[in-house]
Amino acid sequence: MKVGFIGIGNMGAALASRLVGKVSLTVFDTDIKRLDIWDQEGVTVAKDLRELAIGSEIVFTCLPTSNEVKGIVLGESGISSFLAPGSLIADMTSGDPTVTRELSELILNNKIELIDAPVSGGPRGAREGTIAIMVGGSDTQFERVKKVLNLISHNIIHAGPLGSGHSIKLGNNLLNLICRMGTFEVISMLVREGVAPAMAVDIIQKSSGRNYATEITLPDNILSGKMNQGFSTAMMEKDSSLALKIGLKHDLDMTLGKVAQEMLERTIAKYGLDADMSAVASLFESETDAQIRP
Secondary structure (H helix, E strand, O other), X not given: OEEEEEOOOHXXXXXXXXXXXXXXXXXXXXXXXXXXXXXXXXXXXXXXXHHHHOOOOEEEEOOOOHHHHHHHHHOOOOHHHOOOOOOEEEXXXXXXXXXXXXXXXXXXXXXXXXXXXXXXXXXXXXXXXXXXXXXXXXXXXXHXXXXXXXXXXXXXXXXXXXXXXXXXXXXXXXXHHHHHHHHHHHHHHHHHOOOXXXXXXXXXXXXXXXXXXXXXXXXXXXXXXXXXXXXXXHHHHHHHHHHHHHHHHOOOOOHXXXXXXXXXXXXXHHHOOOOEOOHHHHHHHHHHOOOOOO
């Protein structure tokens, strides 16, 4: 099968690497520096979108936002102009489900299908083949794309109709943010109480308060001193804002989400939009006088 992959940043590169040698893979990224390492056997590096699109049966996109996806698909020299009828675009971006549904309608005239297939689990999960992939689309589309997605991960879920994958991903990331902020609040309290941060995390991880922050974020990125989770405050702000927008659409108050978002905005104000989400630990240290990092 001929497969195209557009967007080989931290996450996209980890996902695309799982396909090398298993499909006829063509990659492209607007940042040409990212393409250097893909000059290898079993991979074609496209010089433009046209070259990638021609002949591809399925094209994966993994980009910062739905706006970039829309530009890649519909813009001047976009892939919808070159893909053959019957081709499928699978958007792995953490995108806006409203834009996804609109985009799908716009390309139907070209007989090109689009589904959403966002992921959760970080670059580590992608590299190890355990990342969760949430697919929004019809049963037929799911069965078609599953053959390729199984090469990336064994953890694939048909979330529902088009847009469902993106909606769940946004909800998941908002919940991740809520849990993260709550966890750092409690760990800061325990450190001030005299408990060693590593001990607090270890015990909570064995107890009912365990979550992604105690399982991955703190042990791998904070207590290790690495402070690099590979996910920026800007990306989290984008996802949590879109999730709150969905809540607003349904007249939901989203109280905890709003509080977590406000704490994220404080992190951004202090460390910037380019900061890694690990900067939340630094925010709590500065605001609570609790030393969490080594």
